Amino acid sequence: MVQTVSQALVWATNRLREKGIDEPRLDAEVLLSYLLGMDRAKLYLNREAVLSDEQIGRFRNLVERRGLREPVAYLTGTKEFMSLDFKVNSSVLIPRPDTEILVEEILAIKPALMVDVGTGSGAIAISAAYYLPETRVFATDISPEALNLARENAINLGVSDRIEFVQGNLLTPFINRPNFRVDLIAANLPYIPGEVLKELPDEVRKYEPALALDGGCEGLDLYKSLIGQVPRVLKSGGRLLMEIGYNQSGLLADFLTQIPCFSGIRVIKDLSGRDRVVSVAMA
Incomplete structure (x- = not known):
């Protein structure tokens, strides 16, 4: 399934909110920024960019780990x-x-x-x-x-x-x-x-x-x-x-x-x- 940066952020925010994370949107942006090697401002400039299957898989893994309360700093290093x-x-x-x-x-x-x-x-x-x-x-x-x-x-x-x-x-x-x-x-x-x-x-x-x-x-x-x-x-x-x-x-x-x-x-x-x-x- 084709998924853009914008769509990935919506999914991640909703998923983290379900898990009770305090700042789901911020954490979603930080994790995707880390994965794509760009700052958060560039995420919005590239919000229609299509993620590869590999990127989608890695992003989902990071989001699920964050949902288990693993700190963002450890996830990004x-x-x-x-x-x-x-x-x-x-x-x-x-x-x-x-x-x-x-x-x-x-x-x-x-x-x-x-x-x-x-x-x-x-x-x-x-x-x-x-x-x-x-x-x-x-x-x-x-x-x-x-x-x-x-x-x-x-x-x-x-x-x-x-x-x-x-x-x-x-x-x-x-x-x-x-x-x-x-x-x-x-x-x-x-x-x-x-x-x-x-x-x-x-x-x-x-x-x-x-x-x-x-x-x-x-x-x-x-x-x-x-x-x-x-x-x-x-x-x-x-x-x-x-x-x-x-x-x-x-x-x-x-x-x-x-x-x-x-x-x-x-x-x-x-x-x-x-x-x-x-x-x-x-x-």
Whole structure:
């Protein structure tokens, strides 16, 4: 059966709506744009173009997978973050717009040396290096698969010469490096409380890596471990930036106030007015 771009979009939108997808038309357009290698505007300029049988088959497969709640970013293999295109796959968390708040804070500070802890796709580390040409970045992750993808993203975005990717748990790879001190440490670690994981949307719970989501009982287990390591890596006067859940700033601030070497605790809100980043200085 002959099927045009316009007809394919109508079918896909209806199919995704039947499956309860929140933005069926947008997802249909993004998937077909990806399949045909053109932006969404060109879809409409080519709305009467006839799809091949192979294209129809591949598009139907993508739509059915999306109907099962597989994230669009995993289906297309890309996600925009800080106006940059990042490759993503199921070994890394999909970059969120909320995390741009943390990156904007890094850009305002302009550190000479920084560490991105739990880099995942490399979104934070690479964005910092891309927009701060004088900044040298170190990035860690416990997952070798995540680091491989982050390295690929760094190469694709032309900043691999200023980022060192290191496998390891939190700041452990740097603790014994002689005279290793940085101006800033950024972390977007797992902060979902364990008991909340089962309540997450299927797109997250079924497809994104649990390793990048589960933050333990209160969601702050890894942050507490990180904070214990920070004094051995962060310079006096340097900043620690941590992305958090909307209701965790008080718990984390209370924990930080018990440690004498930290001062100047500040909570930064996201565009929705929710607490998103905790910033604290080394005394």
